[in-house]
Amino acid sequence: MIVVTGATGNVGRALVERLVTGGQPVRAVSRRDAERTALPAGVEVTRPESAGLFDGAVKLFLHVQATGDRMGIVLDKARAAGVRHVVMLSSGIIQEGADETHPIHMRHARAEQLVRDSGLKWTFLRPNAFSANALQWAGQIREGDTVRGPFADAVSAPIHEDDIAAVAERSLLDAGHEGAVHRLTGPGAVTNAGQVAAIGRVIGRDLTYFEIPVAEAEAAFFPELPRQTVRAVLKSFAAMVGSRPEITSTVEEVTGRPARTFAEWAEDHRADFAR
Template identity: 45%
Template sequence: MILVTGATGNVGRHVLDLLVAGGHAVRALSRSPQEAVWPAEVDVVAGDLAAPASLDAALAGVESVFLFAVPGSGPAFVAAAQRAGVRRVVLLSSGGVDDEAEVQDGPIAAYHAEIEQALRGSGLAWTFLRPDVFAANSLMWAGQTRSGDVIRGAHAEAASAPVHEADIAAVAAAALTEDGHAGQVYRLTGPQSLSHADQAAILGRALGRPIRYAELPAETVRQAMSAHVPGPILDNIFTTWAASVGRTAPTTTDIEKVTGRPARSYHDWALDHAAAF
């Protein structure tokens, strides 16, 4: 049995579908399972990674886990996994984690690194997926593109190599079901470094409309986002954007190495999600 946590999320829902399509026995964990629609083949359990007492039932009979990173949850998850006899864990970590750093650069990298650390010392066979920025972050622009052709946001020239969530999931499914991935750290990127302005233009091509990115002062955007995102995380996002302005984001071929297929492009992602925009 494979347990998929974060199963209602951008990545987890694809992991679930790939495992079901591959004929694997799958259990999905959600804090509110009644609010989602699940494939008939999936065993669904209510559970919360921040409430370790709920994990024993979820982990009973489980051999492998796709793990969503809830801040601070590493040690209790590891203890529950060891009690249940889990053998393999594939963690959805972050591209921000830096193995060379004594102190991680910001809270996002720090809490993912803490969970990695708990797994490294656990005796479980672990695989870490460290994605770059998700292409799915662009969904935050959907409200603007539904009402016009201009995306207003911060740092037009901030660069990343946005990665399709289905590619992250394909690597996860391979690591959960094949041998040879234990102890591996996969740095998952899209095929190309793109600025926010580039992404807007590509989105426009996919939608058949001339979409452009209009830069606003970072502080204006930060204020608007502060209603939904906690302050320290928001600071982390804006610091990362500012630091990447005018840079070329590194790309890797880890997705192709693991799945045998090149990473999907941002244009592919935009076509897959055109309806949202």
């Protein structure tokens, strides 16, 4: 049995679908009722506070955001129930020379340390930019042909969520990933404006990215996050303007096939942007 936290998120859902397709028993952790998760048939769905969360489980996919402040408790319960290996979705922000005071760095570094201290075998996945971040523009694209946002020339190598899930799947099922840190990116660099243009080509429309001032972005974007975190994120975005993003071959090395381009991701998500 493999327990998957964050099972209705982008990566968690893709991982559950992969494991089920491969015939693996999966227990999906969600705060939603089972019938509202839209997960594949045959998946056992349970709530995070369930007393039998780890019954019979030997592997755990750990999502930092999904477990939040309860991560230490979750790890203790997993170890006590017999879980032996945890694959954690961390962040590419953790690297040599990084700003260790950045809120996202602090959260994920603390989480990684909790996992190291748990006594469980571990594997860390550290993706950089997610292609799925482009879904933040979906509403604007459905309504018109202009996307308003900061830093049109910010460059990243965004990764398809299913490529992250594919690496997670192999890390859970194959030997040799214990103690590994997998840095994950897409195969090529693209600007924010380039991402919007790629989405436009997929849906057959000429889309434009209109750059707005940072102050306007800070006020409007990521309303669910503390303003301190938003400012730190925008500072990181500013540093990406004209940069050369890290590009790794980890997806291909682990899964045997290349990471998908942003254009391929956009094709997979055509329906999210179509009117």
